[in-house]
Every structure is written in C-alpha cells, then in structure tokens.
Amino acid sequence: MIIVLIGYMASGKTSIGKKLAKKLNYDFIDLDDLIEEKEDLSVTEVFKTKGEVYFRRQETHYLKEVLETKNNIILSVGGGTPCYSNNMQTILEADHVTSIYLKASIPTLAEKLMRKKAKRPLIAHIETKEAMTEFIGKHLFERVQFYNQAEIKIPIDGKSKDDIVEDIVLKLF
Template identity: 35%
Template sequence: MKTKKKIVLLGMMGSGKSTIGAILSKKLNKSFVDIDKKIEIFQKKKIHQIFKDKGEVFFRELEQDFTLSFLEQKKDIVISIGGGAFLNEKIRKSIKDNSLSFWLDWDAETLVKRTINNKKRPLINGLNKSEIRKIIKERNKIYIKSDFRIFCENHKKNEIVDIIKNILEKNENSN
C-alpha cells in the first residue's frame, strides 16, 4: 500500500509511538523516524540528560527544528514525535499541512502505570499519579486536534498497526 502523505504518530509518553511507528513503517514499506532518537543521536545524550544539562527550553527548540525538518522533506515517511511536540503550534500546523496524524490514545491509568517509575521521563520524574493524570488531561485537549484518534486500550501492537493501516486505506480510496 502506498499512501501519499507522511504519517505522524503522537500521544503521551508511554503510548507506544516508537514501537507502533517501527512496525507500521515496515508494513507500509516506508522509512521510520523517531524524533527523540534523532535528537539523542545528534546531542550524544539521552533526552532526560539533555533536560538536566540544558533545560526544557533548549530541548523544545531542538525538537521543533528536527520535527519541522522531517515534516518539510519530500519523502513519505512514518514519524514518531515526542509527547510534547504536538503542543507546539508551529509543529502542529506543519503536521496538519504535511501529514496524516494519529493520536495513540490510552486510558490515563495505563499511561500512569507505564511511566510513573521511569526515571528517563524528565517531565514526570518525581510527580505523583494525580499530577501525571493532570498532564494527560491537559495534553489530550491538544491531541484531539489530530486527524485520527486511535483507542489503543485492549489492543495488541499489531492490532493497533492494522487499525491505522485500515484508516489509511479508506483515506487513500476516498481521494
């Protein structure tokens, strides 16, 4: 199957964007770009270390530059963006203009369980469950602006990929 647009996966940290993106790109025969991984390679540091050493503002500027550069390329690719990237208005506009976006939506409790004890998640490191739930609730107000919302709860990875593929096929056939 050949889709005409870039595919962007977005959602909270722990939603499986990188994992789903890697599987989806193979099934679609497209390249896969994980923006956080690209930043880590460029900086030669993990994201949590970048936050610690240079702060969130520095990271967000890098995230914007990397994300926009991949969105503006002519190549059709699958892109996994960081959990906070879609909150950035420039990134969101470019995603809307240059791609089809899929929000990997999970129950807040699932996301809390997946992330609460992960020390590599700088934005939630040290937060309690209710504080993490509040971040999820706030971000969901922006994530809803994606083209498609995928309810991932109770689905295996390959099922989520198949749901996205089916949407892409329907979208392709309607054009």
C-alpha cells in the first residue's frame, strides 16, 4: 500500500509522514525532496531557473513514478501537488493507494507559518499574522476542493503528532 499525505503548507505532511512510516515500517518519501535529488537543485532554484511549468511537469512525472512502485510507502506531496496536472485524479485512481488530507484550520496554519516563513519563498514577504491569515484563507479556498477529494480526512488542530499518527492508523486498519 502507498499512503499519500496531502494538505496545505505546514499541515505536518513531512513530520507526520516520517512518524507514520516508522510506526508502520514503511519507507518515507517527500516528493519535493525527491525532485530536488533528481534535479540536483532545490525546489526554489527549479522555480527560479526553469520555471513553475517545468517544476509542475517534473512533479507529475515523479508522482506517477512513485505511485507505480506499489511498495509500502508513505508519500508526502507538496501543498500544490493535488491541484495541478490532474494529480489528484492520478492519486485517487492509482492501485493500492490511499490518500489522506491532513486538515488544519486557517488560524493553526497561520500560527505555524509565521514561525517558518523564512524557509518558504511563497510567504516569506508576509509581515503580520493578519496578512498571513488572509493569504492562507484565499489560497486554501482555491485548494480545498482538491484536498477534500482525499479518501480520509484527519483534523490536526490541537493534536500532537503522535495522536495524529494514531488517528491515521485507526482510520486505515
């Protein structure tokens, strides 16, 4: 089985994915890390030097490549991955794949992203929590229609990573 974790920036896809992989004895793959490894550039550098269209094409290519492996994998995808190139349909239609939306509220995301914004070019320029909340609200509104197609939805607000992993395991098995 392949478990694909989707959700907005800072929803915990990578950190929860690693914990879940350890608990289930699965391999963990972060799609952005895989792209960086294959392209020998950071995601930011790929965007700057080759453009978003190139990045999204590579993202779709590597997503399909991972989904075709059919091994025990936890796959964390970028926040935009389900929203482009029919990727959500690819995830939903793939054999042996379960999709999980790590669902966080806008205030939770704003709080987390204000602490991590320097590492995220898309939001690095945002100065206040109010501006961050407004940005996330607009951005999430565009993306939530894709996220909500996931087979399992796990609310994460106010929960520890261990509790979230337990919630996922209970829903899966």
